[in-house]
Amino acid sequence: MKVGYLGPESSFTHTATRTAFPEDTLVPFHSIPACIKAVEFNEVDLGVVPIENTLEGSVNTTVDYLFHQSSIPVGAEIVLPIFQQLMVSKENKENWKEIRRILSHPQALAQSQEFINCHFPDADLEQTPSTAYAASFVAEHPTQKIAAIAPKLSAEKYDLAIVQENIQDVAINRTRFWVIGSDQVELPHIPVERQKMTLAVTMPNNMPGALHKALSAFSWREIDLSKIESRPLKTTLGEYFFLIDLVADKSPELIQFALQEIQQMGGEVKVFGNYKVHPIHGI
Amino acid sequence: MKVGYLGPESSFTHTATRTAFPEDTLVPFHSIPACIKAVEFNEVDLGVVPIENTLEGSVNTTVDYLFHQSSIPVGAEIVLPIFQQLMVSKENKENWKEIRRILSHPQALAQSQEFINCHFPDADLEQTPSTAYAASFVAEHPTQKIAAIAPKLSAEKYDLAIVQENIQDVAINRTRFWVIGSDQVELPHIPVERQKMTLAVTMPNNMPGALHKALSAFSWREIDLSKIESRPLKTTLGEYFFLIDLVADKSPELIQFALQEIQQMGGEVKVFGNYKVHPIHGI
Numbered sequence: 001m002k003v004g005y006l007g008p009e010s011s012f013t014h015t016a017t018r019t020a021f022p023e024d025t026l027v028p029f030h031s032i033p034a035c036i037k038a039v040e041f042n043e044v045d046l047g048v049v050p051i052e053n054t055l056e057g058s059v060n061t062t063v064d065y066l067f068h069q070s071s072i073p074v075g076a077e078i079v080l081p082i083f084q085q086l087m088v089s090k091e092n093k094e095n096w097k098e099i100r101r102i103l104s105h106p107q108a109l110a111q112s113q114e115f116i117n118c119h120f121p122d123a124d125l126e127q128t129p130s131t132a133y134a135a136s137f138v139a140e141h142p143t144q145k146i147a148a149i150a151p152k153l154s155a156e157k158y159d160l161a162i163v164q165e166n167i168q169d170v171a172i173n174r175t176r177f178w179v180i181g182s183d184q185v186e187l188p189h190i191p192v193e194r195q196k197m198t199l200a201v202t203m204p205n206n207m208p209g210a211l212h213k214a215l216s217a218f219s220w221r222e223i224d225l226s227k228i229e230s231r232p233l234k235t236t237l238g239e240y241f242f243l244i245d246l247v248a249d250k251s252p253e254l255i256q257f258a259l260q261e262i263q264q265m266g267g268e269v270k271v272f273g274n275y276k277v278h279p280i281h282g283i
Numbered sequence: 284m285k286v287g288y289l290g291p292e293s294s295f296t297h298t299a300t301r302t303a304f305p306e307d308t309l310v311p312f313h314s315i316p317a318c319i320k321a322v323e324f325n326e327v328d329l330g331v332v333p334i335e336n337t338l339e340g341s342v343n344t345t346v347d348y349l350f351h352q353s354s355i356p357v358g359a360e361i362v363l364p365i366f367q368q369l370m371v372s373k374e375n376k377e378n379w380k381e382i383r384r385i386l387s388h389p390q391a392l393a394q395s396q397e398f399i400n401c402h403f404p405d406a407d408l409e410q411t412p413s414t415a416y417a418a419s420f421v422a423e424h425p426t427q428k429i430a431a432i433a434p435k436l437s438a439e440k441y442d443l444a445i446v447q448e449n450i451q452d453v454a455i456n457r458t459r460f461w462v463i464g465s466d467q468v469e470l471p472h473i474p475v476e477r478q479k480m481t482l483a484v485t486m487p488n489n490m491p492g493a494l495h496k497a498l499s500a501f502s503w504r505e506i507d508l509s510k511i512e513s514r515p516l517k518t519t520l521g522e523y524f525f526l527i528d529l530v531a532d533k534s535p536e537l538i539q540f541a542l543q544e545i546q547q548m549g550g551e552v553k554v555f556g557n558y559k560v561h562p563i564h565g566i
Contacts, residue, residue, distance in 0.1 A: 128412055229512045
């Protein structure tokens with residue numbers, strides 16, 4: 001099977017895809033829309049794209065594209081813990097405290113802010129297009145007093161020495177990815193945590209308390225929400241759709257009744273998928 | 284007055300800050316937390332940081348930092364329309380259709396996907412740390428067959444020729460910025476659209492239908508929400524706070540009653556600010 005993913009190689013999306021599909025052919029794409037389009041046009045069988053808390057692309061790009069421009073189903077979710085490492089060339093391994101310049105993706109720099117302020121308050125920070133690029137640059141300039149902030153995989157790929165581990169400010173940082181292209185994707189290589197359903201609800205414009213009304217349909221049925229977000233519809237400013245994650249471990253009929261009730265109120269419902277969430281451990 | 288902003292120079296945040304504070308001293312910072320901390324430590328009087336739909340930093344960084352690590356008030360919001368331009372060196376102005384490589388920030392490339400697919404399906408796309416970097420690279424290599432996607436300001440700064448205007452996929456793309464550091468910031472140089480209030484609501488863990496209950500307090504009082512988003516609390520996975528924007532044109536007492544009601548239910552409320560929204564036109 002051919003599985004597309006948001007590249008480049010050694011990115012977090014690549015790590016997630018490789019772990020979920022160890023025996024398949026993986027194809028990198030340079031952007032989220034390019035990856036989704038490759039699924040639409042059957043250039044690949046499935047695609048893996050980030051949907052939350054990512055360093056590599058906008059969450060909004062994925063959600064908005066799937067909402068506005070495609071009817072590709074979501075078949076599974078992969079959750080990857082993100083750890084950032086400080087790495088230098090092997091020449092600098094002993095005297096890494098002398099580094100003067102730290103390179104990384106802007107968000108990885110932001111996530112490691114406390115570590116940098118504490119250990120390298122005077123270092124120059126240089127933004128790079130990706131963490132992988134920062135690691136490759138350090139590898140190509142082994143005698144310079146520079147370091148990269150990047151995941152473990154990059155240190156392996158570019159033969160760098162990790163001198164401080166897990167320097168991100170928050171102890172555990174997780175990124176979520178969707179596997180798109182089929183409404184049920186089995187991932188036997190990683191464990192299952194729970195069943196989840198994602199839907200977009202659009203309520204009639206100018207309906208007072210519209211969101212409160214829509215949530216009533218779930219609330220009195222005791223269907224739990226695990227996430228909600230309003231997103232602009234883009235057609236007219238001030239109009240929104242609501243992206244809602246439901247806990248879907250039980251009672252699929254009950255959820256169907258709730259969706260029908262929302263439609264009766266004049267709302268529109270688009271189901272992205274009803275899928276299993278797979279957390280990856282220990283990378 | 285000294286006003287900090289998320290740099291670098293000629294970024295969208297710089298444009299917004301320059302327009303709102305034409306007579307003040309502007310100080311660039313390399314990250315959102317660095318800019319917020321400068322306000323905390325009184326190195327600058329005010330700070331300007333992106334909070335939505337930005338190319339230059341994570342929205343979540345701003346919101347989470349203000350929620351978890353600071354009590355700095357939000358005093359105003361600036362809304363900037365974002366337009367992307369295709370630009371080349373003046374040497375390539377006539378034969379721009381022959382360009383082979385397009386450079387830009389990953390999200391600007393993603394936003395211009397349809398234009399690129401239609402006009403330059405075979406061009407190599409190269410990711411750069413910022414749109415400004417892409418423009419400067421094109422300026423430094425005037426004879427190469429390359430183009431940058433960047434805002435108008437970059438074309439002026441690096442003396443490039445804009446050969447296709449407003450190439451972003453969505454007709455109007457807006458980015459929002461918060462002015463932080465005072466609970467009331469007057470911006471006489473740009474118009475006022477409306478009054479808005481942003482708050483974070485944390486409901487007791489495991490309260491069934493917690494969000495629905497909290498929204499009841501606004502709904503029956505006919506206080507309109509203009510945005511809602513759940514954000515993980517980070518302390519324990521699965522716990523959330525809700526970031527809510529209220530239309531606050533009228534009835535400040537009514538909103539206070541609603542907040543008190545939520546607190547009576549066991550919820551916690553953190554008010555980020557009650558501030559004016561200022562749209563910038565025609566840049």
